[in-house]
Amino acid sequence: MSMRLSAAAIAIAAVLVGPATAQTPDYYPADYSATIDAAKAEGRVVVYGTFDPEAFAPFAQDFQALYPGITVDYNSMSSSPLHSRVLSEVAANSATADLVLSSAVDRQMSLLNDGYALEYSSPEKAGVPEWAVWKDQGYSMTMDPIVFVYNKSELSEDQVPKSHAELADVIGRNADLYNGRIILSDIRGGGVNAVFLAGDVDALGDGLWVLQQAMKDQNPIVSSGSSTILESVGAGESVFAYNMQGGYSRQVAGENPSVGVIIPNDYALAVLRPMYISKAAANQNAAKLLLDYLLSHRAQSMMLSEGMYPVRADVEGEGSTGEMIAKLGDGFRPILMGSSVLETLANETSRQELIQRWISIFGS
């Protein structure tokens, strides 16, 4: 099943959701039309994002159908180049992104903390959980639950841990199946993995290191890049991956029936994808329109079929925020912007401590 929306599906969605005109919901402020006019005068909005081009294309197309005359110029890049480009371009007073959409929540927080974002109170704020908004500057478009991924043809249901609590036991009991075939993300290779680690410490405290040691005892492979890891589990080279991003995992599981995804039932971290409007944006009004659009019910409903997890509570469906909260209650632990988890990472000393502790177990 393809996770990509075809043009036909967009058209159908547009018809079902509403006419393709700039009819804004009635809870938008009265002077919103002034923003729309100003945006049309600007004519384009430049986006830097970590989604690959055709994952974002349906949203760009839908937005352009809603607001003809405003072109979405979407630039896909990895989170590290994205961060560097934003920093460098702003420092040089050169052309830069209007809207910045990155899945590297720690990097986004660093930019937000350093004042790169425009303060803007979005009319869609009310429909979005309050933990998804940071000081009217950072808004999360999606959230990603952090899951376990396993190979269904190598491991049966009862040979796979369904929670963090039983992980050490299940792996220990089935050591012959897990030995040498657990695959983990290298903390040194990507900032977002450090976020998951910090989130786990926040949830489990020192109990986390027992869990990590249990995995270490089975000689895990430490790899970098979620696609390599998912490829490895999908092919049966490895049988179990810990702390993967739910969105990618679901996408791969959709294409490969051997891949199983488990949202842990004792608690599940969720990472948010903060976006912000740059203070240096040349097309501020168009950026505001796009940000509001991406938070709107219309766009957020499209996300489910794109394999993304919408952040709005009023969007229903498998994988939605509402469903996660219903299933897990307090166990649903989105890593909030400005939370203590991210504070730990922002502080150089505590960040290094955490990483070094992980390296002491898994590095060599």
Place this chain on the structure above:
Amino acid sequence: MRLAFPTRQLTIALVGAMVVLPMSLLVYQSALDGAFFFKTSSLSLSAYAFVLTDAAFWSALRNSFVIAAAMTVIAVPLGALMAFLVVRTDLPFARALEPIILIPMLISSIVLAIGYVVSIGPVGFYSIWFREAFGFVPWNLYSPVTLYVIAGLVNVPPVFLFVSSALKNLGSDLEEAARTSGGGSWRVAFDISLPMVMPALLYSAGLVFLSGIGLFGLPLVLGVRSNFNVLATYLHDLSNQFGTPSYHLMAAVSVCFIAITFPLVMLQRHLLRFSERYVSVRGKASRQKPVPLGAFRWVAFGGVVVWLFVCTVLPISGIALRSVVSRWGANVELLDVLTAIHYNQLFSQPVFFRAIVNSVLIGVVGGAAAVAVYAALAIAIHRRRDGATRFVDYIVLVPNTVPGLVIGLVFLWVFLFFPPLTQLRSTLFSIWLAYTVVWLAYGIRLISSSLTQVGPELEEAARTLGASRGKALRDITLPLVRHGLLAAWVLVFMMFESEYSAGVYLLTSGTEVVGSLLVAYADGGSIGMLAALSVVNVLLVGAGLAVALRWGMRVHG
């Protein structure tokens, strides 16, 4: 008497600026304690202190040296041997083999690595077949030794390209003289032909060694289980370990890379100080006669085929298979999982067509423009033994040595902060410039080694008859080195077409290239589409390559 236009000085100055500008920014950045564009940063050696006292850095450096040495030791003799076999002997199907041997250069290292994982990884399809047939699998893709061997073998093509180009310019007279005096084929090869191509050998050995130091894709994917840390992965980790980008640390590591090139160049210059010995295109006409291999013909051919199998068939069949299946590996019936979905998805995206067109444009047109720049510089330093030449010798290798992660960043900064260039940042020119600077060493060396083989008496003869220096160059020397020029263009085309890091920060929507699309798919988990794109890319570029070489053959004779 006309005042000569200072072309030589201008060329050297211009190219010098193209290299020195980004590199000085890099060095300056390494001597700060933060990003150079932040007012809060100040001069400090803390970056060097951190890096040079980091145990992980030293182990990475050690591993990188070992890999580089292993690669050089494997690739150079093999590449030279294959060049000799293909160009100077009666090896069967030599003409057809020539473009095929270059194929591994068309494939980016991450794609190569993925191809090997799918074909000979623990659950790769060759592994599964072998296990079913024989009950065991004698190879382990993830062992360090395999990494060295594969890295060495896939670096044979650049050596082959350099040496074969030099060999094509050799007349047979010296070899025939040796054979007339009783030397057997192998004696002739080792004592006459090989020494004559010493410049090509040494230059390509240097390039292979340096690319070994900076190796990234193969260790990233294949070195995973042995926790194999090399300089490039160390740098990659460094860039992600701290919350804010630590440019000063990355710059310090890059300066260490650069520091390695200087002794290397010194060594090369020392070994080549008697370059008169390598002149072989003399005033007398000579024809190339293939050396007969006798009974050894088919053994040699078999050897080449084995190399081709390991370096071309294995990874490409892996990637090709990955592009037509929905899943692979253990417990998978191949016939059940065949699908065209990855290609369908690929072809339905406008960005795919844009990327192919842009990459080919940059490779063909940009490549030709780059070769013109390289040729101008090669000529400017030709037959001169002055300070300017020494300067060029030392700087050309530097941009290629700086790891991809960093060089792209540096070029972004040059186009952001250096006023004359800021307007050009979002054009294809900026990307072309970055690529041209990064591949300077390769392009110039290829042309230089061809130029060195042309005897000075030919130009002098023309000058005696009244030709100006320029005319002698255009009408005498350049035609004689057309093989070198064509080989340089082919090489540059391949490198430009698959390049990514140098221009990554300069890309905008509209100037995407194949390399950036590959990375986007790799990041986004669409390995199937990555495979499909790689297959299309290899086919397209391979076809172009074959056409170019045949055209080159026709030009030659």
